[in-house]
Amino acid sequence: MFKLIPRYFKNWERCSKMKEIWVKIKGWDKELLLAAIESGANGIWIDPEHIEKVKRLSKIPVISQTDSADIVVGKDLYIREISKPEDQESIVSLSLNKPVLVRTLDWRIIPLENLVARSDNIWVEAKDLEGARLALTVLEKGVKAVVIEADHPKSLRELLAPLLERTEPLKLIGLKVQEVKPIGMGHRVCVDTCAILEEGEGLLVGSGSNGLFLIHGETIEGPYAAPRPFRVNAGAVHSYVLCPGFKTRYLSELHWGDEILVASYGGNTRVVPVGRCKIEKRPLIMVSAMYETTSFNVILQNAETIRLVFTDGRPVSVVDLKAGDEVIGLYMEGGRHFGHRVEEWIKEA
Structure with missing residues (x-):
């Protein structure tokens, strides 16, 4: 000892x-x-x-x-x-x-x-x-x-x-929405976890490795769909998602048995296993936002059940989101090499 x-x-x-x-x-x-x-x-x-x-x-x-x-x-x-x-x-x-x-x-x-x-x-x-x-x-x-x-x-x-x-809280920030724009059809990924998600929890996802949005789990009952509290309709196949060890992976490469990092709007995190991923072709919508002088975006399914999270913790449907709103996200400096952070200058557009 x-x-x-x-x-x-x-x-x-x-x-x-x-x-x-x-x-x-x-x-x-x-x-x-x-x-x-x-x-x-x-x-x-x-x-x-x-x-x-x-x-x-x-x-x-x-x-x-x-x-x-x-x-x-x-x-x-x-x-x-x-x-x-x-x-x-x-x-x-x-x-x-x-x-x-x-x-x-x-x-x-x-x-x-x-x-x-x-x-x-x-x-x-x-x-x-x-x-x-x-x-x-x-x-x-x-x-x-x-x-x-x-x-x-x-x-x-x-x-x-x-x-x-094996997790510690993340310092999440407010991202100011600049534009919400339908962009046509594409493939998106539903991540079905082996855990029951709480309201305010989801996955951190984005098109760029240095700016991720908190995408809310399907924990809320809607007029046309029952809750799926184990699921996050996370985003387009190209997107990065934050995983344990502060590593990012592409949504398209997640597989059953992988571990993924679930985050709450307050920054608390937990590691949960992936039970299944579904890739399907759906209409997509792009959300662009700014943090200080840096712009980010995330591409999601264009549907009422897809939600981000306001800075006060309230989930907001992507169809109700508008320019000027502030949603929760994570800013990470540096670039990524095979998902690991590296000290280098990088521009993603």
Whole structure:
């Protein structure tokens, strides 16, 4: 277990995405195991004699000291102790091929930053939320995995919940609408999530990578359509959509099982899986807006059920939107390369 001086703790969501949270269970504790599984832990570390019981409860990866485990200690995962500064060289070398769980009685001997700076394959143990978060964000990069131990199902759930959500609030802004213009027929994407969306929630979508609009979920009953609270009619196929890790993807490439970032008008976010995407040809409408001196647009289906969000949180149908209205969006500086932010000048038109 370690304690780390909190020098590097920002961009929590960006750092922690794709990191792994494993739960170590001593002996057999079914309730603790169920708490780990139901909370979304990436895997379980358990004694060899209990592997079959775990597999009967859930299809979840298991770490143990036997070949029947998914990850075998000593073969697929190494454990190493640090007792002196010279130990880090062998750990870094070993981690080039396999992950290494690093233990020490005193992280002042070798700061965790030293190992994380040189390797993407470092695991650590953590006993509390602060320690886990710091490990996952050190150097704004983080360790590959954290192993958690807890004695009680309730405390485990409370510990895992903020770690596995892996998101932080976004600073959303007001975009002033300049023009709302029908542009003919085209293909748009409906994203059906595996979650029930609340009023005020949706996806951040736009034609350019640096300016995204909050497109509201289909949570509101209309005169001609029942609510589909799991769905966002997100926009034209070419559009960018914000995903976990502050990465953008094209709507057209989303697929079932992918993770996507749902945002609320207040900037809160959560990661949800995609259940299905539907691409269909529909009449389209373009919404153009400005933030300071920068212009953005989003192209949506031209239908009453498609809504953006006013800055006070009220959903507004695209057919009722007009120049001068202010809707919620996200401004991001820099360009994008394969969805990742890069420091470069870019103009999109």
